[in-house]
Amino acid sequence: MTASRDDRTTLLSVEGLGISFGGLKAVNDVSFAVKPGEIVSVIGPNGAGKTTLFNMISGVYQPGAGRISLNGEEVTGMEPHLLARRGMSRTFQNLQIFQSMTVLENAISGFHLQERGSVLADLLGLPASRRRAGAAEEGARKLLARVRLEEEADREAGNLSYGSLKRLEIARAMASQPKILLLDEPAAGCNAVETEEIDHLIAEIAASGVAILLVEHDMKMVMRISNHIVVLDHGEKIAEGDPATVSRDPAVIAAYLGAEARTGGDHA
Amino acid sequence: MKMTPKLATLLVLGALVLLAPFLFPSNFYYRVGSLIFVNAIAVTGIVILTGYAGQISLGHAGFAGIGAYACALAPAHFGIHPALAVVLGAAISGLLAWLVGRPILRLKGYYLGVATLGLGILISMMLNNERQLTRGPDGIDVPELGMRALLKGWGLDLTNGQFWYYFCGLCMILGAWLALNLHDSPSGRALRALHGSEIAARTVGVDVARMKLQAFVISAVYASVSGSLLALQNKFITPDVAGFMHSIEMVTMAVLGGVGSVLGAIFGAAILTLLPQVLTIFAEYEQLVLGLVMMLVMIFLREGLLPSILRKLRRKGE
Numbered sequence: 053m054t055a056s057r058d059d060r061t062t063l064l065s066v067e068g069l070g071i072s073f074g075g076l077k078a079v080n081d082v083s084f085a086v087k088p089g090e091i092v093s094v095i096g097p098n099g100a101g102k103t104t105l106f107n108m109i110s111g112v113y114q115p116g117a118g119r120i121s122l123n124g125e126e127v128t129g130m131e132p133h134l135l136a137r138r139g140m141s142r143t144f145q146n147l148q149i150f151q152s153m154t155v156l157e158n159a160i161s162g163f164h165l166q167e168r169g170s171v172l173a174d175l176l177g178l179p180a181s182r183r184r185a186g187a188a189e190e191g192a193r194k195l196l197a198r199v200r201l202e203e204e205a206d207r208e209a210g211n212l213s214y215g216s217l218k219r220l221e222i223a224r225a226m227a228s229q230p231k232i233l234l235l236d237e238p239a240a241g242c243n244a245v246e247t248e249e250i251d252h253l254i255a256e257i258a259a260s261g262v263a264i265l266l267v268e269h270d271m272k273m274v275m276r277i278s279n280h281i282v283v284l285d286h287g288e289k290i291a292e293g294d295p296a297t298v299s300r301d302p303a304v305i306a307a308y309l310g311a312e313a314r315t316g317g318d319h320a
Numbered sequence: 321m322k323m324t325p326k327l328a329t330l331l332v333l334g335a336l337v338l339l340a341p342f343l344f345p346s347n348f349y350y351r352v353g354s355l356i357f358v359n360a361i362a363v364t365g366i367v368i369l370t371g372y373a374g375q376i377s378l379g380h381a382g383f384a385g386i387g388a389y390a391c392a393l394a395p396a397h398f399g400i401h402p403a404l405a406v407v408l409g410a411a412i413s414g415l416l417a418w419l420v421g422r423p424i425l426r427l428k429g430y431y432l433g434v435a436t437l438g439l440g441i442l443i444s445m446m447l448n449n450e451r452q453l454t455r456g457p458d459g460i461d462v463p464e465l466g467m468r469a470l471l472k473g474w475g476l477d478l479t480n481g482q483f484w485y486y487f488c489g490l491c492m493i494l495g496a497w498l499a500l501n502l503h504d505s506p507s508g509r510a511l512r513a514l515h516g517s518e519i520a521a522r523t524v525g526v527d528v529a530r531m532k533l534q535a536f537v538i539s540a541v542y543a544s545v546s547g548s549l550l551a552l553q554n555k556f557i558t559p560d561v562a563g564f565m566h567s568i569e570m571v572t573m574a575v576l577g578g579v580g581s582v583l584g585a586i587f588g589a590a591i592l593t594l595l596p597q598v599l600t601i602f603a604e605y606e607q608l609v610l611g612l613v614m615m616l617v618m619i620f621l622r623e624g625l626l627p628s629i630l631r632k633l634r635r636k637g638e
Contacts, residue, residue: 150516
């Protein structure tokens, strides 16, 4: 294993990651690292390859090139459920909520790794099975309180507002007690109040020592909460650094912030 | 004790099994009742596979065939008690489901439906063609379970119809109890989660292929036990038990009643078992009527009869 940088403090490291779809390089040679408790944002214009990058890191897509390591262990192309066991969790740009379950059940599902056991014990309703489920429910209620959804616990998840569902997804992702949390546009489609709520929530989670990797379009939010920003354009990394540096980078302004400014930039 | 949906379902089923005989116009209805319960057991397995996990099997009658023929063949060839033959059939069905499901359930999509369709036809063909063993399409005798004589020795004298009615009723309630336990357990939640969003289930750590396989094996065992009970009460079985129409019937019953709910699916099994018995005038048009009913339910009551009706009642109550 090549100990290129200070591997001990690096939680997630991505090196030379790339993938092509039918000859088109969706992501090409992207490298960066995330440390515990740090908020790293990936930004870039639409189609820059941000979600594709996320899908590779979280095991949904098999990368065509490069390597990913988590906590010093190589996890390139590993199945999502195995990544979950190693401390990675994520949310989705287009919500992936279990619609027909209640809000509480959605949150309990996040505890799968802690509550799973023998299917036979579950069929027979053995005390061991109930104990596992009971512990998970207790944890889930605490998490729901943390994202201010405790009042909605028994409602069918499909009936919740968009902003609430976004928070529910974060709660579910937090249930597995991840070391790193990947958030794919957590504030997309949310109003100003909801965005601020999610903003606080992310800061709170990071403060508890969890590393956050964020894809977000809301530039105000990105600039406010990120420790480190990676900028993608046409699948390639064009800049990287702290918010102040990145926002002054001419390449970034040309590719992204410039375009934003030209279209008015009132929501930026 | 808190009135949970699980407890309510079990109480309703228990009350129906015990009270229905008071309304029977003749002893023939014990027979109809036990057929309903046998179908209900297979359909409860479909609820676990399709209702919880969202997977579709079009060959579950194949497992019913294995369960049925295990009861006919194992006592004759290995000299084991018919009750043990039920267990043996269930074990073979479970093992076969595991072997077939393992490679398929790693794939996404409706591969399971196609593969089980093939498996069901294969089993049905084997039962029809292996004449030396199964006696082919003419069917084969099944030995007496012998439990009625045992009960008689204990002073409980039941007619044959009554015995099978209460025995299958008990088995159905037991099957429902297991399925309801599973529903709210960690495993059941994982199954329903992967049904809702496979990718989200994987990211919370659910081993999707493994969970689907477990659901498939469990539902195969339900179908096998259902086939065994049918064979034992008829004391005779033909390869029709493993036929394609029987597979479709199982899915239809579950979907008609409400595949997401154990009580709903059992309700569906009751309706579709009763209809042909009651409406003998429709015998010629049975398939036609069934098809029409299915279409109407899918268009107007998509969750199935019982869940849709309950939802409407609840809305009215508010």
